Amino acid sequence: MADKKRRFHEEKKFITRSGPVQYEIAQGFVPNMRVPGRCYVNSDLEGLLFDELKAYSTAGGQGGFLPAVKQVANVAALPGIVGRSIALPDMHSGYGFAIGNVAAFDMSDPEAVVSPGGVGFDINCGVRLIRTNLTEADVAEKKEQLAQALFDHIPVGVGSQGIIATNTKDLDTILEMGMDYSVREGYSWAEDKEHCEEYGRMLSADPSKVSKRAKQRGLPQMGTLGGGNHYAEIQVIDKVFDDVAARKMGIDQEGQVCIMLHSGSRGLGHQVATDALTAMDRAMSRDGIKVNDRQLACTRINSKEGQDYLAGMACAANFAWVNRSSMTFLVRQAFQKIFKQQADDLDMHVVYDVSHNIAKVEEHMVNGVPKQLLVHRKGSTRAFPPHHPLIPVDYQLIGQPVLIGGTMGTHSYVLTGTERGMAETFGSTCHGAGRAASRNSSRRTLSYEEVLNNLKTKGISIRVASPKLVMEEAPESYKDVCAVVETCHEAGISKKTVRLKPIAVIKG
């Protein structure tokens, strides 16, 4: 980073278009790049990418931070990386890694690293989709009541505490067993598990690798939504692109009501990440690992710190699945009360549950040879193709469902994974809209009434704990989710199945 700063036109020479929706970042863009980088963006989104770089290369400014393309390139300089450092269309500047960054490290390379920054602070932040057999017409009259019931049932926002009683002993079980705990305690249906990545439980979890501090933060927060971009939405299917896949998922009727949950591992995951970053800072100087940016704290996969982090991360991932399962329970309760029918009579099955902040050991082809890789997905969703052994039986023929949460008031999507994605992006695709404007500028430029009125004219009921968040999370602050999904579809790394539009939003 300390090298002499290039001008914008010089920087741009390293970034060349290599397809209708992709750019390559050549080696040399930052020092020590071991592999090239690749960004997937279409003409609607590429402006943001270059603007960020332009701002960086023209103004230094106090408190400056790195643009996403630089971060993607710095990741390409990490030891053990294979293929490419990949950026998906929803990318933006993040902590060390860019958000929307995918990087895979060769497990057989003793130098290869694991980086908590490549997972993010909210470990296993993810999205779950629950279907119903209700139609938009069935809920029209009761929409406000439903929104209120969800808001009353699910604890949201700053300082919210879970209503599902959890003690220290339960917590260790949760960290170890993930959704097996939820099923055992009756919060989840047995079949919910089948429709989750990893079946809702990472077997590599070891609760003894999670600090007391992290457990203390997690304990009161089980079954809470959180704040920021997390939400619970009631959505209706507004377009079906792929009838066969949609039918397999039971979401093939236009106007059909679904519920989407977006949440993660709460304070527990945040603390696991914080603890690991501190530990790795020390391990890096011990092992002589050099990186371009201090935020890319990492350690060799097979070092003690690396193994401890992966075991702790798996615990946080399990916590997140149980958290989303606990909220699923609350959602089902709320619907039962309003419609005076049992949740199974309302066909409230989990369609799928994806993680978009995680590192996993997976097998991929590298230069024609199968290899065990540690794939980091930060702000990216796994998107495995049809017939992949790790996807549920129900979806073997159509590919893994990929859930893309939009932003307050915009569309959400269900996609499926493809062979091309498997070959090009380690079976990964985008995760959401991705921010375009800073929280601060959103609060300055948008007015509370305006944002609420916009939602109202679209017919969306809203319940938000924090008024400030309404502006920060307004659709205007984000990239256009449709452009993001289109780019991935055009690139062939995932395929559109269904589009949903929100009718009620519950947020922190």
Added chain:
Amino acid sequence: MPVYRLAAEGNFQFEYLDHTADIQIHAWGRSLEEAFASAGLGMYNYMTPLSDVAVDPACTRTFDVEGHDEQSLLYNFLDELLFVFGTEMLVCREITVVKLDRMLWRIHAIGKGEHFERGRHSSGTEIKAITYSAMQITEKENDAEVFVIVDI
């Protein structure tokens, strides 16, 4: 007063600067002790407006934190404040850094405030974690300032 400090919140010595996904807290004071304390208040104020927070003498609490250099000390100090908020629900309206030891990198501080109660206190935005991202600490005579990005 430097131009970039004009966005100060109320009478506090902190402001929020632009960052795409997260928020950058810029805090200052006549000494490093004051700047650290302001950064802590800046963090609390983002989670709930401090104007609604009263001082309940029963909630007064001390904070003792260690680091291994200046930056880690600030990081660990803010991490501790966030941890206490997450586990004890304590929001501090006033923070005094009584001692900042530059040899051993230790802080002793006193926080005054009250317990956060939903409904009574308005909700701001939840903060997930403190980061080292673009962290800056500068000290001049009778003036100190810190920049810290917190993860939302």
